[in-house]
Amino acid sequence: MADPINIRALAAGVLAPLLRQHGSLSTHLPDALEHCPPQDRALLQQLCYGSMRELFRLQAVAGKLLKKPFKPQDMDLQALLLVGLWQLRSSRIPAHAALHETVEATQTLNKAWAKKLFNAVLRRYQRERDALEQALADDPCFTWNHPQWFIDKLSHNWPDHWQAILSANDQQAPLTLRANERQQSRDQALAQLADAGIEAEPCRFSKAGLTLAEPMDVAAIPGFTAGQLSVQDEAAQLAAELLAATPGERILDACAAPGGKLCHLLEATPRLQEVLAIELEPARAQRIADNLQRLGLELECRVLTADASSQDWWDGTAFDRILVDAPCSGTGVIRRHPDIKWLRRGDEIAALAQVQLNILTNLWQMLKPGGRLVYATCSIFSQENERIIERFLRQHDDARHQPIEAEWGEARPFGRQLFPQVKGHDGFYYAVLDKAVLDKATLNKATDDSNA
Incomplete structure (x- = not known):
C-alpha cells in the first residue's frame, strides 16, 4: 500500500517554482491536483491560493522568524514555511494538525534536517504572533500585502482609491456566472439554481450575470455542463x-482566449455574417475552441492561432466590429490570480503598454469606416488604459472616442475604469472608438501629415 501523500509537501512543490519566478499557479497547480487524492484537492488549492494571496505578509513574518534565509536549493522549504504560517495565521485548520503535517512534510521533501527548525519556528510564531506582527507595522509591504512598486504606482494613479483596491x-x-440567453433567461437560471438549493443573486450591471453566494464545483451547477x-x-x-454588434456584421475578437467575451457575443447576437477569433498561443486558442464546443457555438466562429500585432493572417476584408482584449498586467484580477502581484514587475508595464498600442494601431487598419472598436484590459493602471487611448487618438484623425454612459466604474477622460469590488466585479477598463468616414481632402491631409 502506497504511503499517504503529504498535501503540505505537495503545496510546497507547487509554490517553490513561483518563488523562483518560474511559471504560475495556473501552470503548476493542475499537475499537482492530478497527483492529489480527490478528497484532498480542495485543501491543496486552499493552501496554494491562500499562501500566495498573503505572500508579502508571510514573507515578512518568515524574515523575522529565521536567523538566515534558506539557500536557493531549499526554496521548497521556504514555500513550506509560508504554507505553515498561512495555516496558523489565516485558515480554520486546527493548529495542532497544521503544525504536525507541515513539520512532517520536511521528511516528504527529503529534508528531515529541517524538522526541528520548522517545529521551533512555527511554535514560536504561535507564541509570539502579536509581537512579531507589531514589529512589522511600519512595513508597507506587510501592511498592504503588495510589493512596494505596486503600492507606489497605484497610489500615484488613484490617490482616492488605492487603499480600497489593495x-x-x-x-x-x-x-459569477453568465446565463446563455439562447437557452434560458437569467431569471430562469436563478429559478433553476433556487430549486437545487443554490443561493444566487443577479448582477447589478450585466443583464446576463448572476453571482453565487458561495463558490462551488462548476460541474455540480445545474445547467453548466x-x-x-x-x-x-x-x-x-x-x-x-x-461592442453593440448587429446581425449580418463581420466581427473580430483579438487576443480572444479563453473565449468568454466571444461566447457571450455569439449567445447575445445571432445571425452574424462572420466571426473570427485570433489568439497567439496554441494552447490558449484550444481553450477558445473547447468553450465554443461546450456551448454548441463551434460552427459560428473561426479560431486562428495568429498574432494581433501583425497582418499576415488577415484576408484584407474589413470588420464591422473589433474587440481588442489586449494582453496586460492582469492587475485587476489579482483576487483570482494572487500570484500576479509576486510574478509581475513594475518595469514590465511600459513594455506591455507598447505592445498594447502596437496591437491597437495594427487592428485599426482592419476596421471599416463607420465601424466600432472596443479596447479592453483587466488592468487598473492608467498607463495600459486611458493613456493608451490618448496616445492612439493623437495619432489617428479618423478615430472618435465615444464616452461610455453607464452606472458602473468611473468615467475617465478616455474610457471608463472599474475597480475590484469586494463580493463584486473585478478591476477592468473599457474604451469605445468609432471610425469616422473621412472625405478625400481629409484623407489626403492625413496621408501628407504621416509622410512629413
Missing part, C-alpha cells in the same frame, strides 16, 4: 453590450 485584492473573488451557464466575471460580461 484591500479588495486580498479578498477571494466570488463565483449543458451550456446553459458559463463562468465569467461581471466586468468581462460588459464587453458584448459595448
